[in-house]
Amino acid sequence: MEQQKHVLLGVSGGIAAYKACALTSKLVQRGYDVKVIMTEGATEFVNPLTFQALSRNPVYTDAFDEKNPEKIAHIDLADWADLTILAPATAHLLGRVANGLADDMLTTTLLATTSPVYVAPAMNVHMYDHPAVKHNLTTLEAYGYRFIEPGDGYLACGYVGKGRLEEPERIIDVVEQTEKQNSYQPLAGKQVLVTAGPTIEAVDVVRYFTNHSSGKMGFAIAKVACDLGANVTLVSGPVELETPPNIERVDVTTAEDMYDAVMSRFNDQDIVVSAAAVADYKPTNQYDRKMKKQSGDLTLELTRTRDILQALGKAKSTQYLVGFAAETDDAIKNGRDKMARKNLDAIVVNDISQDEQGFKTDTNAVEVLTNKGEHQSIPLQSKEKVAQQLWSTLTKEM
Structure with missing residues (x-):
């Protein structure tokens, strides 16, 4: 944190604004230079002079109050x-900023x-x-x-529950x-390609085959890779x-689309993580009406789609290739077999028969296997936290 000395604290109009006074004081005590912006509502709870005394800097409340004619205050x-820290962030402030x-x-x-922005x-x-x-x-x-x-506890409205502004010490600890x-x-400077979501295979102009994948796991993996410095x-x-943010997204529909998008970019990649749930079969005949x-009854003939992961395994030279295996039986055994069969460097095995993990959930639990014999169990937690632990494991193996 040595290079990050300037903290902009945004205070909005809630009773918890009084805690922002303590937050300002503790930030200053830790060596930060703090400037405070208050909404009009916040000034009803705390006088701006309080923040000025605690921060030893001017307090900003009015977008039209230009304190220095040589600068535009909000840009400066x-x-x-x-x-930037928003504490407290009221429902009203969240709505305005989100829109x-x-x-x-x-x-x-x-x-x-x-x-x-925190x-x-x-x-x-x-x-x-x-x-x-x-x-x-x-x-x-x-x-x-x-x-x-926010924390759980007694709220000013008299309710007990989640919504209480986190304590100033905890806010600073989380930020740091x-x-x-x-x-x-x-992963700084590395080129990383991640596949995510389902594919759709049309039967006719109305009907299609797909699967339950929401794309959440793949998107989390991409986000964390970007946070770790990857392109x-x-x-x-x-x-x-x-x-x-800061990720190039390529939208595809069919398994063939995904095959073309991935293979055309593969030679430029350092790491590929294939988290998409790609259709194994498609209708042999697709009707335009x-x-x-x-x-x-109706019988449809299905044709095997091209196996993207197997093609990548055959084509790879220096790339580090990671696959996913969604399993319901003998998950570890099937994962190891798939890793060997498709020439992968690692595979993430997901037992989708378990509650709260797999498709469409916000949480997941996986087993990470590598071709060096490593086996890392990642317990049930948010998919972003799973992605963080996954990358921690993979970067040690590369």
């Missing part, structure tokens, strides 16, 4: 910040800054659980914002730990996910 602040509004000093500065929400437990708030949090996460989860992790970039290309089947329903 945005460029000055090494990192790109710039109607006060804080939101205008947030649109202009390129620094990492969000510490604070609100009533039911507000935090509202679909609109969840949607806004998801949007901000897709923008690259990082979150410091995350920044330290982000400064570790073992990432994400080849994705049809999914409803936002592209992680709707097939009308008829009496009796």
Whole structure:
């Protein structure tokens, strides 16, 4: 954190604003230069003079109050910040920022800054659980914002539950730990290609074959690889996910599309992680008009699709190749067989018969096997945390 001395603290209008005073003081005590921006609502809870005294810097509350005629204040602040913390972040602030509004000093500065932004929400437990708030949090996460989860406890409204602003010491610890992790970039300069999501194989203009893959695991792997310094290309089947920041996304539909997209880029890659659930078969005949329903049963002839992973295993020279195996029986044995058969350097085995792991879930648990004989078990947790542990294992093997 030696190079990140400038902290921009955004304070919005919630009762937890009083904790932002302690946060400011503790940041200053740890050697940070802190500047505070307050929303109009925040000034109803805490006087700006308090933050000025604690930070020893001017406090900004009005986008039209230009303190230095030689500079545009919100641009100057945005460029000055090494990192930005929003604490407390109310539901109202989250909604405005997620929708790109710039109607006060804080939101205008947030649109202009390129620094990492850490969000510490604070609100009533039911507000935090509202679909609109969840949607806004998801949007901000897709923008690259990082979150410091609220704690459980007694809230000012009288409820007991999740929504309490995390304690200042914990906020600082999370920020410093995350920044330290982000400064570790073992994949710096590496070209990484990740496949994700399902493929779709049309029967006619109405019907198609696909699978349950949501793409969440592959997207998490791509995001973490980018965080670790890689130049990432994400080849994705049809999914409803936002592209992680700073990643090149290539959208495909069929197994053949994915084959072409991956093979045409393979020679330029250092690492390929094949997390997509690619169709093994496609209808032999695809109709350009709707097939009308008829009496009796229908038999469709299926043709084998080209095996992308096997083709990559045959074509690889210096590339490190990682496959996935979604299994329901003899998961480890089948994973090892697949790794050997397809000439992989490592394989991630996913037992999709278990609860809360596999397709469409937000959590996962996997077994990582390498051709050097290593076996790493990654327990059930969020898919991003699984991706972090996966890359930690793989980078030691390469």
